[in-house]
Amino acid sequence: MPTPPPAHALGRRTLLLLSSTILVAVLAHYAIASPYIASLALLVWCLKTGLIITNKKNPPIIVIMLFTVLSILMILWFYGGWNGQKAGISFLVLLVTLKFLESATLRDYFVICLLLLFVASASFLFHNTLTTILIVSAFVVVVLALLFIISSPTKLPFSASIKQSFNLIARALPLAVLLFFLFPRIQGNFGFIPSQDRLDSNRELSNSLVAGEFANQAFNDRLAFRAEFDGSPPVKSRLYWRSKVMTEESFFSWKVQAPSATELRLAKLRKRSPNELRNNQQEPIRYSIVHENSADQYLPYLDYAYAPEVGIQLDDHSVFKDQTTNGIFAYRGASYDSPTVVEGLPINRAKLLTTRSTPKARTSALLGKWRRETRDPRQLVQLAFDYFKNNDFEYTLDPAELIENPLDEFLFDTREGYCEHYASAFTTLMRWQGVPARIVVGYLGGETNSVGNFVEVKYLDAHAWSEVWIDGAWHRVDPTAAANQTRIEHGMEAFLNIWEQGELANGRDGTALADFLDPSGLRRALNTIKQSWGNLGYQWNKWVVNYDFNAQKELLAQLGFESRNTVYTLVILMSVGLLSMMLFYFWQLIPKAARLGESQQAFLRFLQKFKRHDLFKSLSESPNEFGVRAAIAFPEQALEIRDITDRYSQIRYGKENSNIDSFKSAVKQFKLKPTKYKDQSIEPDAENKKMKNITDDFYVAGQLTENDFPELAKSGIKTIINNRPDGEEAGQLESSEARQLAEKHGMDYHYLPMVGGQPLPPMLVDDFKSTLDESQRPVLAHCRSGWRSSFLWSMGQIAAGNISADDAIKAAGNAGIPLEQARATLEAQQS
């Protein structure tokens, strides 16, 4: 592994960008953890940012140490220890800022970026909504862009880095989605991870009902759960979501009695054999619920739940679960419109009639009056209900305070209240009348999201109503309905809308309600946007946040993979998918060879034609230089070659760009006809073997034999040049032997082979000429027939300007050598 490249310094702009990214993390920390700790992080951040702006060095180590100790103490003070999610994330945020304070090298900044990514991911433990995911995604894009900037040794503009970061994420997303759906969700616990913090349950349905307190929920528009019905949802006024049942009364307030161990055991037993509960008369309403994070052990089900999937159904129809889960959870439910009749289900009659408060004078009178009218429980219920209906009882969110005798004052003086007042008063009255009654707390209605076709139930939809035991069955009575129909029929949002506009007082609630239910123009558009957003959140929760091993099993079943070992199947599917996607990316991302222009492609085809004859264009060669070389090698087509290379240079480097087509056709028509310099035109016979004089002191000849040498020496030849490569023909005199023979007879010998049928090496002509010039005259050059020798001689002489091409051909012609075929080459040499 080679040494890593030298580290580069980061510019001030990069540092400031990093600093502002950290600022976002620090500010977001205010929303999660203790503001004091976030302020400490902010302080450290300010210090470092100031140092960056003023271009100063890092503070001494002692300052950093002090801050570190302070951070540790603060975490211990505010969280009482290390264990806990909040302590963990506070520790991380402080770590980021302190690391930032001491950062000096490139690696430090890398580490900060990685820590920021970790902090961003860990923030999902606290907020899991769609808004969070969007903010965190934007944050991650920026941090990734920072990684791009930091790792680039050259200056990278922010916009470019963001673009690259998006590209990378866009490529990573499909892989991530695949991993998300197929990675087996095994359960596990890691000791070193901070344990779960206790949930803040202040803002949820309380286990007790105190008149006046409950109304606060009316303004709590936090989402409780979303429910999607298999069929069409029932009307709002029938959507009674039962959460818990309160049976213990004490002075106008009610309490839930936690199920006893026996009760739970019995309920569990019943759960195992739910057949006895079956109600065959009608199909149940089926729905699935995605519940937000909650610490409540009672699960809301639509009245009246049947064989709940999650939790244990108690005798009072509420559904209880042993342990709270962290985060969003989902379950399916089936409910019947009427309570399932259980044969011989015992009720504790005494308990259901007990009250700790006693009726005061006015109430006693009223009760007495009713008792005189009827003893029938049904009629008693009707009387109480009518009392609320006919006496100008008002439904309000800020009822007057009830001081001494709450029930009396409510019934006769204030006559205004929230659902809890009505339910509480009604239930108490019933008990005093000897009718077993209890309070049910849950939600009523919810907002229908028409985009996603589900019902969204918020905490403000919380509601309390009564149940009375008549003829061996529980009957629901909602006394609030007597006071206000809007709340019951159109839901809490509709009521709130009217309430907030103050239309209730001036009697225009009818038009305001109509406005709310059928909004026009901008309001309608806003509603649609709101609902779309809600739908996105629901789908996100349904598919992502609530995705678990069971959902994976379902997914596999839907994909058609029937398998007993789900984990095994998932792992195989995941590996195969991952591998094939990586291969696809590899293939897609691998750098492709540059696409050439038309002219370049044509020129490459042109070059290809030469390759077959072992003539290659070297990279350093210009097209023209290659043209010259090619023209020498293929002299007969010198003009054509020259033409094509000239045109190519013109197209590529000149201004003119129009005649590509003619250039292409020229290349297409160009056919290489290699000149075989094998001198087939004249057959070497006895005649040809003789010396032929070209000039006074230069002769050419055919192949020499041993016997020729003494003769040549005798005739006065001083130098012999051999242009014929060794081994061209069997029985040919080897150049080494020839050299010995020549030297024996006092002649110089040079071996300058010219290979027949191949391009002419450019140096050969020059070598031949210089050898000729330096040698003692007369000189005899030979090859097989003398053609090649004559050709080389002519090339050299023409290049030096000694003779013209015509002269050379003539001279050779006189000696019986047909040089005419190489005229083009010779003429090319001339210019």
Place this chain on the structure above:
Amino acid sequence: MPEFTIGRRELYILPTRIGWYFTLILIALFAIAVKFDNQAAFMMLFILASISMVAMLYTHNNVIGIGLSSRPSHSVFLGETALFPIRVHNQSQTKRNSVWLVCDGFHQLLELPETVEKEVELELPTVRRGYLNCSPITLTSHYPIGVFFCWTKRYMPSQRCLVYPQALDLVPRPMIDDFSSDNEHEATKPNVSAEDYSGMKPYQPGDRLRDIHWPSLAKSQKLVTIQHETHSSTAVNLSWFSLPKSLSTEDKLSQLCFWVIDAQKQQMSFQLEMPNHTIEYDQGNTHFHKCLTVLALWD
């Protein structure tokens, strides 16, 4: 075509230290996601893991397919810096970002846009005379986010640099040869008029400008230089044997080198006489470099 093209078999890739840190973070995130059964954290984990996987491909593909070739380098004297021109080819349609060319501790950053060739001159110190081979070259890259580091097999440039001995003047120069004129001062002065015209030859690089026969350029479009017969009076025999025996071989070569340079500067004709080899009297650039080559490769 480049001499060396980086294919898959020529490429290695490993996570950097930052990459290992990144892995640690992923492991911690995995633990958190499992412990709290938090699907959003799982999603985040998978996005980050996928980013690192795609980044690996980016790093790998940033270097693959780059070509390297070397170009001839000029001979230098010992002590001078040898320059090796290396050509880096990006023949693809893809831009290559931040590729480092590493050679013996020398790092050169390269940004290679689409279909571009760039030349880098590697500077290597010379410590010995003779042929100097360029140190092996590797390309490295940690683009895009520094979590992976990839490097190539070592490429040995085919071209080598000839290092002539260091020129050192240790002993006085031998006497001008007997057939030279008796006056040394006159000898060192080139006397143009004394040179006789002996013919024409095609122009060669290194010929003096004033020797170019300009009229023939107009006629034949070719540069022709006038050749002078140098029955020069300034000829010197630079002989190994004239050096004192006390000098070491390297010092002797350095001294001869100095004399050769000196003679060349003064446009003298000189002969280099070595124990088994003599380069006879001549002058001009070719002769000069021939002599220096003999000195450089002496052993």
